[in-house]
Amino acid sequence: MADPSGGFCGCCFSFIFTLGLTALSMWLSLRTSNPKCTIHSFYLPALNRTLNDTKNTTLFVALRLKNTNSDKGVYYDAVNLTFRLLPNATSMPVATSAVPRFYQGRKKTATKKVIVGPQEGLNWTAVSSGVHPNGSVSFRVDLATAVRFKIIFWKTKRHRLNVGADVLVNDSGAKVSEKDIKLSAAPDHHLIGFFSGQVGVLSNFLVLILLKFL
Numbered sequence: 395m396a397d398p399s400g401g402f403c404g405c406c407f408s409f410i411f412t413l414g415l416t417a418l419s420m421w422l423s424l425r426t427s428n429p430k431c432t433i434h435s436f437y438l439p440a441l442n443r444t445l446n447d448t449k450n451t452t453l454f455v456a457l458r459l460k461n462t463n464s465d466k467g468v469y470y471d472a473v474n475l476t477f478r479l480l481p482n483a484t485s486m487p488v489a490t491s492a493v494p495r496f497y498q499g500r501k502k503t504a505t506k507k508v509i510v511g512p513q514e515g516l517n518w519t520a521v522s523s524g525v526h527p528n529g530s531v532s533f534r535v536d537l538a539t540a541v542r543f544k545i546i547f548w549k550t551k552r553h554r555l556n557v558g559a560d561v562l563v564n565d566s567g568a569k570v571s572e573k574d575i576k577l578s579a580a581p582d583h584h585l586i587g588f589f590s591g592q593v594g595v596l597s598n599f600l601v602l603i604l605l606k607f608l
Contacts, residue, residue: 409410426543426550429468429498430460431557432574433535434505438516442567443529451518452511453489457537458574460503467544468498471552473537475508479524480532480560488524489516497544529565534558537577558608 434457439450457475461468473493478485489510498504510516527532536558543550557577562570569575 404484422541426466426553427462428553428555429470429541430462431537431555431577432458432460433559433561433569433577434458434560434574436533436535436556436563436569436575438521438563438567440522440567441525441529441531441563441565443565445567448522449561451516451521452509453516455491455508455535457493457506457508458503459498459506463499465545466476467500469495469549470498470546471495471540473506473539476536476538477510478534478536479520480534485536486520487517488520497533503522531563533561535561535577558571 395553412426433455435455437454439445439454440448440453455475457473459470459473470493472495475491475493476487477489478487478492491510491514493506493507493508496504512518535554538554538556540554542552557579559575559577561575564570
């Protein structure tokens with residue numbers, strides 16, 4: 395005679411397994427990845443010694459913002475950029491600028507051009523004083539904004555995005571690195587703790603269900 399409890403336990407296990415997969419799928423669908431931000435180009439004509447023209451004291455920057463989410467759009471608040479001279483990265487900015495807010499579709503990359511001249515507040519006196527004898531100068535570029543993610547028909551709350559990078563400019567007035575310079579930040583321990591807590595809650599929930607049916 396077959397033991398009916400065996401079939402019952404099998405059904406319980408199948409139910410719990412299916413519930414776990416559903417919860418995991420929901421968690422993955424709600425999980426978001428912040429945009430990847432890089433500096434594609436960085437150019438100051440007045441620092442280009444081959445031109446021998448110090449009158450064009452304008453900074454030209456091309457910023458690239460990539461949405462790596464395959465199923466979520468991104469709403470950007472104004473993207474604020476701050477430029478400082480190294481080695482004192484906490485000094486007064488030599489320039490600031492902002493990219494107006496915009497929307498970015500799934501898996502899209504946006505290139506935003508930033509032009510900062512004396513009329514826009516570029517402190518050329520400070521920049522020129524930071525040039526080394528070999529014609530190079532080092533900048534610290536910081537980006538600050540907030541993003542909301544579009545998931546189907548609703549938007550998430552705002553997530554702060556603060557990243558930055560050092561940019562070395564040569565005597566041609568351009569960044570030394572031929573590759574895009576990645577803007578990055580230290581790990582957000584608050585978010586790490588949040589996701590760890592969510593996984594813990596999910597695990598405890600599944601254990602309680604299992605104990606209930608055993």
